Amino acid sequence: MKKDxxxxxxxxxxxxxxxxxxxxxxxxxxxxxxxxxxDAVLKKTESMLQVMEEAVAxxxxxxxxxxxxxxxxxxxxxxxxxxxxxxxxxxxLGPVAGTAVMYALAAAEANAAMGRIVAAPxxxxxxxxxxxxxxxxxxxxxxxxKLVEAxxxxxxxxxxxxxxxxxxGATGGCQAECGSGxxxxxxxxxxxxGGNGKQIGDAVSIVFKNMLGLVCDPVAGxxxxxxxxxxxxxxxxxxxxxxxxxxxxxSFIPADEAIDAMDKVGRxxxxxxxxxxxxGLAVTxxxxxxxxxYFKKIHG
Amino acid sequence: xxxxSSSHTAGACRLGLLAAGILGERPRKAEILLHGSFAHxxxxxxxxxxxxxxxxxxxxxxxxxxxxxxxxxxxxxxFSFTPGxxxxxxxxxxxxxxxxxxxxxACEIIGASIGGGxxxxxxxxxxxxxxxxxxxxxxxxxRDEPGVIALVSTxxxxxxxxxxxMRVFREGKGETATMVIECDQPVPADVIRHLEExxxxxxxxxxxxxx
Numbered sequence: 001m002k003k004d005x006x007x008x009x010x011x012x013x014x015x016x017x018x019x020x021x022x023x024x025x026x027x028x029x030x031x032x033x034x035x036x037x038x039d040a041v042l043k044k045t046e047s048m049l050q051v052m053e054e055a056v057a058x059x060x061x062x063x064x065x066x067x068x069x070x071x072x073x074x075x076x077x078x079x080x081x082x083x084x085x086x087x088x089x090x091x092x093l094g095p096v097a098g099t100a101v102m103y104a105l106a107a108a109e110a111n112a113a114m115g116r117i118v119a120a121p122x123x124x125x126x127x128x129x130x131x132x133x134x135x136x137x138x139x140x141x142x143x144x145x146k147l148v149e150a151x152x153x154x155x156x157x158x159x160x161x162x163x164x165x166x167x168x169g170a171t172g173g174c175q176a177e178c179g180s181g182x183x184x185x186x187x188x189x190x191x192x193x194g195g196n197g198k199q200i201g202d203a204v205s206i207v208f209k210n211m212l213g214l215v216c217d218p219v220a221g222x223x224x225x226x227x228x229x230x231x232x233x234x235x236x237x238x239x240x241x242x243x244x245x246x247x248x249x250x251s252f253i254p255a256d257e258a259i260d261a262m263d264k265v266g267r268x269x270x271x272x273x274x275x276x277x278x279x280g281l282a283v284t285x286x287x288x289x290x291x292x293x294y295f296k297k298i299h300g
Numbered sequence: 301x302x303x304x305s306s307s308h309t310a311g312a313c314r315l316g317l318l319a320a321g322i323l324g325e326r327p328r329k330a331e332i333l334l335h336g337s338f339a340h341x342x343x344x345x346x347x348x349x350x351x352x353x354x355x356x357x358x359x360x361x362x363x364x365x366x367x368x369x370x371x372x373x374x375x376x377x378x379f380s381f382t383p384g385x386x387x388x389x390x391x392x393x394x395x396x397x398x399x400x401x402x403x404x405x406a407c408e409i410i411g412a413s414i415g416g417g418x419x420x421x422x423x424x425x426x427x428x429x430x431x432x433x434x435x436x437x438x439x440x441x442x443r444d445e446p447g448v449i450a451l452v453s454t455x456x457x458x459x460x461x462x463x464x465x466m467r468v469f470r471e472g473k474g475e476t477a478t479m480v481i482e483c484d485q486p487v488p489a490d491v492i493r494h495l496e497e498x499x500x501x502x503x504x505x506x507x508x509x510x511x
Contacts, residue, residue, distance in 0.1 A: 067344050114302055115302070122305075124304075124305065126303065167415070168306075168416045170307065220341065221345075222341065277340075
């Protein structure tokens with residue numbers, strides 16, 4: 001008999017069969033997997049949220065990366081929005097998305113500066129979930145307990161993606177990293193606002209619809225350009241998908257199938273567009289000139 | 301974890317941890333050869349610092365990682381990094397460790413960071429293996445003859461140690477074969493001694509999981 005892959009649809013129906021709220025079932029399952037109790041799982045998840053908060057705070061100080069290529073954009077955005085005389089034209093994204101983008105940049109910049117972060121699901125995509133969760137906390141007054149549960153939901157979505165496809169840019173391109181991060185975060189948002197398991201799946205699917213094919217093309221192979229802004233862009237895809245799913249718009253392609261499609265697209269990407277820095281933005285004249293200079297500097 | 305890269309920083313740290321685990325002690329000397337993407341981008345990703353941090357026994361979220369080179373040197377570790385070539389079959393994020401411990405143990409280990417922080421050690425002292433560091437494991441080179449696998453698995457069974465996975469690699473019929481056994485439980489020292497006493501068994505290394 002062929003082994004079944006982990007499936008979001010199956011997890012949702014298993015929870016229904018057990019007549020458990022989805023979050024209780026996922027929590028029970030996570031605890032059983034690592035042979036611990038539910039409290040320990042929640043505590044561990046909360047410690048991840050804490051690391052996310054610290055990463056954002058560190059990024060907001062305006063840190064620069066080791067290479068000197070990036071840093072300080074979250075701080076710059078904050079100063080711009082705070083100083084804005086005309087809120088309508090200078091806070092184009094609005095508070096929820098604007099804060100989420102700012103914090104996503106901050107966490108991604110903390111990552112580039114060798115700060116402590118939570119891989120979500122990878123370091124390259126470590127800005128999206130903190131950006132979203134902390135913006136919900138600040139702008140929507142979502143209690144910490146709910147955020148911890150949402151992070152757990154995101155983690156299970158990531159597990160499904162890693163099981164059916166891949167979360168590594170070297171295997172599946174940026175869609176597998178930032179795409180997965182946005183899908184996980186979208187599921188978390190839908191959960192926070194009371195969406196059911198199907199709606200969470202819809203949000204996951206909508207994210208992949210809009211991010212399918214995104215390549216991994218880091219300048220000089222560093223997790224900086226374009227990764228940091230891709231985290232910010234992914235926040236927007238996440239919020240879009242969550243809002244549609246919560247509105248009941250739904251997705252024609254189920255989450256599991258969208259994840260499988262992402263996997264197939266990833267594997268058909270040429271090697272140069274899978275984290276090797278041999279394609280895309282990494283081989284533009286500006287990137288090549290900077291890279292040559294940088295390698296001369298560090299390798300002597 | 302400490303940034304900036306799951307594969308080039310966290311994965312590298314885990315490779316260092318696993319390599320030190322295979323050596324069985326903290327290395328005093330480490331000659332490290334970097335292959336492919338590791339060779340090209342190791343400085344920008346802090347791969348060098350993360351590998352050394354792992355060899356020092358530090359976890360991927362240890363805030364000392366950015367300072368690992370200086371701190372390891374101060375702790376008396378000698379190390380070197382050389383970009384090199386481990387062949388066309390090697391994973392792009394591959395590393396070779398030549399390690400010597402304070403007690404004189406020496407070991408040559410090849411491994412790769414295969415994405416999302418996951419790792420795979422593929423060669424220990426010339427023996428092909430597959431070690432992922434997710435479960436406690438036994439590495440048992442032995443003489444290839446009937447019954448050795450049964451003996452080893454029986455001893456583990458008697459101690460209620462469950463085998464999660466098992467692979468056997470063989471150089472040739474009747475020559476050296478290597479068992480790599482991943483277990484659900486850590487293997488106590490008395491069980492390891494018992495295994496070492498088996499005639500066909502050449503060596504038993506216990507390698508604990510890495511976080």
